[in-house]
Amino acid sequence: MDEKRVTTNRTPRAALFVYIPYCPSVCTYCDFNVYARRASEFDAYADAVAMEIELTAQALQTPIQATSLAFGGGTPSILTLPQIEKIVGAARRHWEFVSDAEWTLEANPGTVDLEKLRGLRELGFARLSLGVQTFDDARLQQFNRAHTVAQSFEAFELARRAGFENINLDFMYGLPKQTPADWRETLNRALAFESEHLSLYGLQVEERTVLKKQIELGRVVQPDAEVAAEMYECAVDMLAAHGFVHYEISNFAKPGFASRHNKTYWLNEPYLGFGAGAHSLWYDARGESIRYENVKSPREYILRESRNESVIAKRESISPAMQMAETIFLGLRLAEGIAWERFRARFGVDAREVYREQVDTLSKSKLLRVNDERMWLTEQGMLLSNQLLWRFLPDE
Ligand code: SF4
Structure with missing residues (x-):
């Protein structure tokens, strides 16, 4: 199965x-x-x-x-x-x-x-x-x-x-x-x-x-x-x-x-994808976050389904550090940004502490704004998002 x-x-x-x-x-x-x-x-x-x-x-x-x-x-x-x-x-x-x-x-x-x-x-x-x-x-x-x-x-x-x-x-x-x-x-x-x-x-x-x-x-x-x-x-x-x-x-x-x-x-929440090359973000039997990717070729996909074989080509466990980073760089795409409380409720840590260096640097450059409730990208930050969001990735 x-x-x-x-x-x-x-x-x-x-x-x-x-x-x-x-x-x-x-x-x-x-x-x-x-x-x-x-x-x-x-x-x-x-x-x-x-x-x-x-x-x-x-x-x-x-x-x-x-x-x-x-x-x-x-x-x-x-x-x-x-x-x-x-x-x-x-x-x-x-x-x-x-x-x-x-x-x-x-x-x-x-x-x-x-x-x-x-x-x-x-x-x-x-x-x-x-x-x-x-x-x-x-x-x-x-x-x-x-x-x-x-x-x-x-x-x-x-x-x-x-x-x-x-x-x-x-x-x-x-x-x-x-x-x-x-x-x-x-x-x-x-x-x-x-x-x-x-x-x-x-x-x-x-x-x-x-x-x-x-x-x-x-x-x-x-x-x-x-x-x-x-x-x-x-x-x-x-x-x-x-x-x-x-x-x-x-x-x-x-x-x-x-x-x-x-x-x-953008909220990095679970989804199930179906079809050739589709991705899913789900959980395994132990509740750990997993990313799945189906076989890309539609012909291969059709063949495998017809034989009742798995269509999954790739399975990747997502470490807690990577989950946090992904939640930040996907969430910062949204104008509402990242709410501190929501992040803490999900990961049990304060994003301001985990990403203190990045938040300070980007705030000083006026690419990010921060208040007591959240952080979000400025219009300039959104424009440059491709060049700055990688900063939140862990060294894995
Ligand atoms: S081939 Fe053109 S229409 Fe089809 S997915 Fe790519 S960009 Fe869209």
Whole structure:
């Protein structure tokens, strides 16, 4: 029996995540575990995920309340409704959901129509996250994204008609040759959608991506980090002026619409992930914190599930020092930061004492603010978070 499937009832609540590793095309900047042109595999994949949910629920042997269900990817909306329904059905059969559980599905324009969106609402999804990225068709094409700007508008309009009242739109900034004026124009157009949530990601040039190669060959201009920082600051100001709360480094929501599923990750709380390459944060039979990672290859994943073999590729115990560090560097992504009392209740120690040196240094540099209740990153600290959060990692 799978190790993950034997555990304690120390944590009766968990977020559920389903990873769909398929996309209509692979974007040039993407380094996720994704595959294009695999439609013939979708049925078997949906069966395998439903099977993993079922076996996990049986083996946990303890009732767990699900606080959220999120389908991410990849492009979950590439699956047909019956395929999604199969997975959702398994989740509903085996997990009890809290009454206000958040159900999110990530979708890309061009993979949804009114019928599918209505079907998703009927299945229980109330939150839709749409990958719009930019309002420039030439850039969409350059990045090998499989949709047009017109399809982004259409998808949003259809989602509203289908009854989605909680929609996130994803955008990217810091694109090659993108100017701050271009970005302001993008933000103005994004705001005109009147979505409840916006996620803004700076373009990263990852190793082993087509984009990296294109830059090395001089076919695409290297994005300018300073210009990207200026764009980020501009977005923070503009969105605040339009009533968005900047609640996490890359995330902005109208009051009451912050993503509760994603907050599980930032609070470093338990979650169960299903699907190829999915991660889980759970506990073993002794109550110790463990991170699990499933096999990445969807074909291998399908094969193993069909043979009732474990799909876990990696199991990593997380030491108490690492758990504390992860709680700090994930929690500092949130604008609310780290509450001293919550940290003490969880780990039995005062974070101010454990991280005295880091807190002093970052406070003096005006990257971190501290009061009697909590510590949190300043806007400048959020901007530089990638360069400073590693300071909280233990020497292991
Ligand atoms: S749609 Fe998203 S997950 Fe799929 S290839 Fe593009 S960036 Fe990657």
